[in-house]
Amino acid sequence: MSPRRREETIYVDYIESDAQHQWHDPTRFDEFSPWLLISERNPVLRLMKALSDAGCLVSPALEVIAGTWRSVTLDDDFSWNSVHDLNVATLEAMKKQGLLNDPAQEACSAIANEWLYPLHSIDLRKQKVHKNELTEVQERWNPAS
Secondary structure (H helix, E strand, O other): OOHHHHHHOOOOEEEEEOOEEEEEOHHHHOEEEOOOOEEEOOHHHHHHHHHHHHOOOOHHHHHHHHHHHOOOOOOOOOOHHHHHHHHHHHHHHHHHOOOOOOOOHHHHHHHHHHOOOOOOOOOOOOOOOOHHHHHHHHHHOOOOO
16 A cells, blocks of 8 residues: 555545645545445544544543553564453543443454554664665575574
């Protein structure tokens, strides 16, 4: 998927060209699944709707989410099971504090199973690398190993 297409599936854009004005929004990428007889939303939008439906997007719930995830450090041993368990723990903590909307079972299932890990503990700054270093790595790379 191109960067432009990826962004178009997430963001709303107002486009002005010549005499035309139009909105581009992610719903134009909804796919219809005839065997399910439902429209399948973009996964990002589906997750955001689930987070909203469950009550995760209000200040007290965001504090619970931060309390669960802020101390988590991602490393090479961090697994999907760990993500799932933390998602479930987050929802349980919200329920315990009366912050989880009811009924939110479908939303909670989507959150537990589709919410990816946060990237706050990963250094995402641009690394300066010389072209010669990259060439050396490419030359040493062996797909058979």
